Amino acid sequence: MIRLAIRVARADAEIALAELLALAPAGVEEVDHGDTVEYAVYGAEGELPSLPDVRAAAGAALVDVTTTHVADDWASRWRDFHVPVTIGKRVHVRPPWCEPVGVAGGPGSDALLDIVIDPNQAFGTGAHATTRLCLEALLALPQHGGPLVDLGCGSGVLAIAAAKLGWGPVSGLDHEAAAVVAARENARANGVALDVRHGDLLHGDERAPSAPTVVANLLRPLLAHVARTGFAGEPPRTMIVSGLLRAEADAIAAAFEREQGLRERDRGELGEWAALTLVRADRPHA
């Protein structure tokens, strides 16, 4: 097993991480070295991103790239950074190898909702700032319920949380076959019904599927594309968009308002990341 480690300058680490996650959607191990940050992925020969791709992703932030052969405990080290997270004292997202805490409740219950996510090869353990911001924004919505679409569902973490919080029917879409499989398996493991479809928001013929509530944890270029090309049906009444760096949020908010009539109502920030809650200008109650 090989450990591919990329060391980047701390000042640009979040930007480099955003690019690296496109190459390693299941996540990366993070090691703090003071002025630099090391991100590492594990895999067999041929499974890892190529060195030129990694160098391009890290861009000007790159300090060095190293590859080392690691011993058989790589699997447990890989697991070490899929840590459980509790969001808003309401949702507890954990990997299958961690014990549940509290009592799992249903929609409307005050209990901590237990969500088990095995990310496998898909993005979305709950621990990443962009996912946490989406979960916080979902929890903060004044009304829970009705149909919801999760664009770029990855492991299904947001769609599953939404289903457990009372939304339904819930559907998800992702262009990665591994994400579709992971989201379906995770839905089964959590006992919720999800309609997970394989589709490409960028290159498909159809526009983005819509519902009264849409969550989209995608990177800026894809959000800009959705803002420009719009939805297959009416634009959502409420849309949560994440995967944005703070500096990118104003432009994306302006694009959704101009193109889709969705106005910013809330903004959450965590580290370098930002997420927006947008509401349809003609339906400001949502």
Ligand SMILES: C[S@@+](CC[C@H](N)C(=O)[O-])C[C@H]1O[C@@H](n2cnc3c(N)ncnc32)[C@H](O)[C@@H]1O
């Ligand atoms: C940042 S991850 C979000 C995963 C999960 N929703 C979460 O919040 O943790 C973005 C997801 O979008 C998917 N994605 C990226 N480009 C896409 C495209 N063109 N069409 C559909 N899905 C895409 C990726 O495969 C990935 O699973």
